[in-house]
Amino acid sequence: MTYRIAMVSDFFYPQPGGVESHIYQLSTKLIDRGHKVIIITHAYKGRTGVRYLTNGLKVYHVPFFVIYRETTFPTVFSFFPIFRNIIIREGIEIVHGHASLSNLCHEAILHARTMGLRTVFTDHSLFGFADAASILTNKLLKFTLSDVDHVICVSHTCKENTVLRASLDPLMVSVIPNAVVAENFRPRQPSEPLPPSSHDTITIVVISRLFYNKGTDLLIAAIPRICSLHPNVRFLIAGSGPKAIDVEQMLERNVLHDRVEMLGPIRHEEVRDVMIRGHIYLHPSLTEAFGTVIVEAASCGLYVVCTRVGGIPEVLPPHMTTFAKPEEDDLVAATCHAISLLKAGKLSTHRFHEQVRDMYSWTDVAARTERVYDGISGVLSAEAFYGARTPGDAAAAAAATWARGRAGVTSFALIDRLKRYYGCGIWAGKLFCLCVVVDYLLYVVLEIFAPRARIDRVRDWPRKAPGLDGDHDAPRARRLRNKSWGN
Structure with missing residues (x-):
């Protein structure tokens, strides 16, 4: 099954870095597997508007104000109109955000859930628990991940850190490492x-x-x-x-x-x-x-x-x-x-x-990420997604419990979303609920005054047939990388 995916992050080329490289390489490999992928980021010096990169990868450089280390100023709602326009124009089904410190990522996941889209978040960094900056970042992460379909971390240490910071069930977090060409x-x-x-x-x-x-x-x-x-x-x-x-x-x-x-x-x-x-x-x-x-x-x-x-x-x-x-x-x-x-x-x-x-193989990373998309879209059953071999084993029981406990996440109903956000804290929970309600009302206003029928749909770049990327080492890469180095 193929998907229409939007990768969203403040961090992308021409700025060099691990997150930027990860988004680009993963996107191109997903395109090789037959999916449609676009990238939404902020404008960089000399790069505003729409750009096309290798392999037909389309990048939207949104002109937003940058405050620190290429992170945009958090506005919560002003990004929604242009984000909605892009999502409808491109026919996006899954929104995949990257990086805990990316404001565009957090806002995109909030707006995507309001629009009834599946969401995935990839964490690329570690944070503490004691200093003021980490406390605020962790609370923001808790807000975003309270209503996300799945989380990906780039290492097992990163997974442990993210689970603790956002109070997540470890079953909803997968470990998919970076790779290199x-x-x-x-x-x-x-x-x-x-x-x-x-x-x-x-x-x-x-x-x-x-x-x-x-x-x-x-x-x-x-x-x-x-x-x-x-x-x-x-x-x-x-x-x-x-x-x-x-x-x-x-x-x-x-x-x-x-x-x-x-x-x-x-x-x-x-x-x-x-x-x-x-x-x-x-x-x-x-x-x-x-x-x-x-x-x-x-x-x-x-x-x-x-x-x-x-x-x-x-x-x-x-x-x-x-x-x-x-x-x-x-x-x-x-x-x-x-x-x-x-x-x-x-x-x-x-x-x-x-x-x-x-x-290390980016094709292997793309295949494992595609499996996450299959899991959150219902293509894979809970037992298959979490690796149960027989209906009666421990993994099947864990998957069944997980499916019952997370059934609400598949629901986009406003009341179900508010229940999840309300548990984020005595005061923070109420503030988060208020943000979600305002976001929903803004969505209703946009649907009335800027109806979807008035938004032009873009023609898709010609797709490759799935699986024609020529990398035959992915199974071996997976076996070697999953091996413990004993450290």
Whole structure:
């Protein structure tokens, strides 16, 4: 069965990042499987209106005001008229939102449920429970996910975090990891020239947004110590952010401009060119749900040194990585250990690319996401969706209980929706109910004064026949990725 899907998020190209890459790659693979997919995001500099990308992927760049880190200003209701217009024009059946901090995602899921559409949410990040920002974000997530059909997380750690933050039943959350296009991240080929450096120089690559949560402060503290311990080590740092000035000041204080090269922001297609200039990839993040960049680094033949936080230990097998605590001393020790292994010739990375290619496949991710769509649309029974083998086993009983307990989610009736929102808190529940009622009234007004008959329906881009994407490694990728790495 094919579907008409709208991917909605504040985060998309031309901004580089893991969420942006995930949405694009998943969308193109779903198109390869015969589905219609559009993307709704906000306008970026030089990109407003409708754009077409490779494979006939249509992107709506809505001109909304951006306040912080490419997140639009939350208005709750002003997005509804244009969102409704796009959904009706394109004949959308499923709205798939991405990222907890995306305002467009939260609003789209609310409006989609008001319009009677199926909804899916994918969480790409981890949040705490104690600081004010996390508390507010978690309450917003609770509001959105109280009336969503299914949730996808990119790692098991991310699933545990999301279940706790939004008070979800774990059965309504699936784990579908990110992937990489391995052919775009090949190791340096013999025909490609070596970087201009001495033969015994070891280059450590860092590609990251320079923010606090990405461990930039740890990096700033570790670089001078590593350089003093290993005179033949140099760094390549690519990325931008508010911490870039702190990195520059560290280089000034320690006179390290000749050993640390700051490349600034780079496009996603330039990542591989930077990766193949190095030997070790350093990832000092303080929180990470998955960490796609470390898979890209391993695919390029780099040994990975990273912090043991979030979902990172689930991403690569132990022979590709050295883990460190998110502390300065341990990060320095782990990096020096990797340097010593490299000098001693004990690191063999020549097969990393083939191993990553076998472990991760976007076609496999698309197939598993399609199964979620089948589950929420009723194509699969509850027992089939949750993996029961016989009607009497534990999985069948759990699925039956789940189906009874979640029967209300399949209902779009206003009274059923209000019951779900009312349980979100003593005061928050009432506020959420008020928002839903206003949203419903706005929908009625739009249906009266801007009837569907006046909205032109667009012609669909010619579809491919399902299953003609040519990836025959998906079953093997699934088996390898579901294997426990023992971390």
